[in-house]
Amino acid sequence: MKHWTKAALLMAGLALAACNDPGYLGSDNYNTNDGALGAGEAEAGSVDDPTSVAHFQEVIGDRVLFEVDQSTLNEQGRLVVLAQANWLLANGEYTTVIEGHADEQGTREYNLALGARRASAVRELLVAQGVADSRIRTVSYGKERPLEVCSEESCYAKNRRSVTVLTADVTG
Amino acid sequence: MTRLLATILIGLMGLGMAAPEAVAQNGPLRIEITEGVIEPLPYAVPDFVAETQGSNQVSKDISRLIAEDLSGTGLFREIPASAHISSITNFGSPVQFADWKAINAQALITGGVSVSGNSLEVKFRVWDVFAGQELGSGLRFKGTVDGWRRMAHKVADEVYSRITGEGGYFDSRVVFVSETGPKSDRKKRLAIMDYDGANLQYLTDSSAIVLAPRFSPTGDKVLYTSYETGFPEVFVLDVGSVRRNVLSTNNGGMSFSPRFSPDGKSVLLSVESGGNTDIYKVGINGGQRQRLTSGASIDTAPSFSPDGSRIVFESDRSGTQQLYVMGANGGEATRISFGQGRYGTPVWSPRGDLIAFTKQNKGRFHIGVMRTDGSEERLLTASFLDEGPTWAPNGRVIMFTRETRGTDGVSALYSVDVSGRNLKRVKLNGGGSDPSWSPLQ
Known part of the structure; x- marks a missing residue:
């Protein structure tokens, strides 16, 4: 229980910082500093290193988007979560907190519950793929942590999301 | 905070003079708070008489x-001091009703500090100017100088009442x-304030x-x-000491x-497990x-x-958010909301007669009220995002959150009469x- 708490606080901090970083989401600008690297010589920890957090976030994809008021994974979302499951199975030293989020078009309490449903949908598929339940925790932020802040569907669509946040399991 | 309470609670003591009876019941000085537009009642509150050195400002x-309290309700309209014909220089002197009638002050509040x-x-009297007599009887509040706002609120509550x-x-x-x-990095803290900010x-x-x-x-x-x-x-946080404890830890x-x-002994809350959210009661x-x-x-x-x-x-068991009523121990629930759109955050009025709620319909949010069986739904507000009603202690006013749209969107607190005014x-x-x-404190 205790290490979860620490990890969660750490992750909450990271997630916040990430919100302000335009590069966090994008898959466009992760590959800009690798000119010196030959094929297959990924720098450890870079997105080209398949065991890195950066790779998980940007190549596998750490987030899944949801339709309005829905918590069912669509086909695209399902494929992302399947890839997440494979990665987690191959990188057993990581645990994860799955964040569920909602857009601002809903009441606070309902959106908290809706975010929990979304996070839970991701968790269920990860577990079905063999990821140990004990490695996963879920948290809902409802509409409290929007990634995009315009009041248009273009922003809402990005805010209706789950984010699979990795943390190295310090207790093993 | 405790100090404030202690000093104010000395409160309410009669001035020991006989009051004319039944003036409040049938006299002209009576506002019936009903729906629809009403004409605010004109009143005057000349500066209370400073009875000691140094009490002028207070x-x-x-x-x-x-x-401010009375006029802020929209039910009363103050006749400004510039229009007054006579002034009150002695709390004990007879009121010159003709002077107050002449400026159409239906109610007059006099006081001494x-x-x-x-x-x-602080002592005060409320006068029914056109009946030429006192409404109720004089009262006196005792407190501390720095608690003067509460004293004023108490006087205003008594007048309103x-x-x-x-x-x-x-x-x-x-x-x-x-x-x-900014919206992208909102900082939230719990805060407490008087009803007027x-x-x-x-x-x-x-x-x-x-x-x-x-x-x-x-x-x-x-x-x-x-x-x-x-x-x-x-x-759960103790307001006086600001000490807090976690009420329930979930696995x-x-x-x-x-x-x-209502008895303060138990708490209703929502608990989520495996993505499913249900209502629980805990001590x-x-x-x-x-x-x-x-x-x-x-x-x-x-x-x-x-x-x-x-x-x-609220429950989405029917497919969308709707309002339901069940017994205090759960069991079968009856749906009470049937209008268009989605309904959430219901709050029972302290008078027991109405339920306030947030309604979402066609991209707009509303604060509304309905009877406890769901009948007589009335929407009081409409905006990009209104939510989370709370009732004033007398069940006549509702406060809620209003958020503006867009990247610069901000949240503010608003209040509205249960009449929609x-x-x-x-x-x-x-x-x-x-x-x-x-x-009410």
């Missing part, structure tokens, strides 16, 4: 605040979430998200949801949306949790009826959300 301040050290005494026949709500507080920073105090820092504080029935405790452990959990799930029972000191709803739907935002026998809540923004530095109105 006398003026108290008189002005009484006027004396200060001795840090102790303050005598003229409308309803309980007052000025001597009350609001606990809410203070918001600062004065005497703001913070109860938490902004290191963790806090949501939806709720007052206990006696106003000394606050329930709220905090992410301080990294996961949403319900805390892997989150808990949120708490609310006190204020923890103990056995009783599950009140079940099934795969989102069941949340519970609120007790004032007699504690029933609970209104007198919509206004609560004075506040910075943003605010999730208000909860205290009982």
Whole structure:
């Protein structure tokens, strides 16, 4: 229980910082500093290193988007979560907190519950793929942590999301 | 805070003079608070007489605040001092009714203030000008000089009460979430203030998200949801000492949306497990949790009826968010909302007669009220985002959160009469959300 708490606080901090970083989401600008690297010589920890957090976030994809008021994974979302499951199975030293989020078009309490449903949908598929339940925790932020802040569907669509946040399991 | 309470509670003492009887019942000086437009009642509140050295300023301040309270309701209209013909220089002297009739002041409030050290005494009378007699009898409040705002609110509550026949709500507080920073990085702290925005105090820092504080029935405790452990959990905070305890720890799930029972002994809250949210009841000191709803739907935002026998809540069991009423121990629930759109965050009125709610329809949000069986739905507001109503202690005014749209969107607190009149923004530095109105102090 205790290490979860620490990890969660750490992750909450990271997630916040990430919100302000335009590069966090994008898959466009992760590959800009690798000119010196030959094929297959990924720098450890870079997105080209398949065991890195950066790779998980940007190549596998750490987030899944949801339709309005829905918590069912669509086909695209399902494929992302399947890839997440494979990665987690191959990188057993990581645990994860799955964040569920909602857009601002809903009441606070309902959106908290809706975010929990979304996070839970991701968790269920990860577990079905063999990821140990004990490695996963879920948290809902409802509409409290929007990634995009315009009041248009273009922003809402990005805010209706789950984010699979990795943390190295310090207790093993 | 405790000091304030102690000093004010000396309160209410009669001035020991016989009051004319039954003036309030049938005289002209009576506002019936009903729906529809009413003409505000004209009144005058000349500066209270400063009866001791050094009480000049506080006398003026108290008189002005009484006027602010009364006129702020939209039910009263002050006739300014510049229009007054006579002035009140001695609290004990007979009132020159003709002078007040001439300027059409239907009600006149006279008072005297004396200060001795840090102790303050305020006495006042309410006059029915056209009947030429006193309405009720004179009263005297004792307190401290720095508690003068509460004294003024108490006088205004008494005046409001005598003229409308309803309980007052000025001597009350609001606990809410203070918001600062841009929408992309909003900082939230619990804060408490007088109903009019004065005497703001913070109860938490902004290191963790806090949501939806709720007052206990006696106003000394606050329930709220905090992410301080990294996961949403319900805390109970003692307003006087600002000490807080987690109310319930969940194994892997989150808990949120708490609310006190009318006797203050138990708490309703939502508990999430495996993505499913249900309503539970738990003792204020923890103990056995009783599950009140079940099934795969989102069941949340519970609120007790004032007699504690029933609970209104929202559920999407029908496919969309709707309002339901069930018994205090759960069991079968009856749906009460049937209009177009979605309904959430129901709150039972302290009078027991109405349920306030948030309604979402065609891209707009509304605060509305309906009878407890769902009939006579009325929408009081409309905007991009209105939500989370809370009732004034007399059940006549509702405060809520209004958020503006777009990247620069901010949250503010608004209040509106249950009639739909007198919509206004609560004075506040910075943003605010999730208000909860205290009982009358």
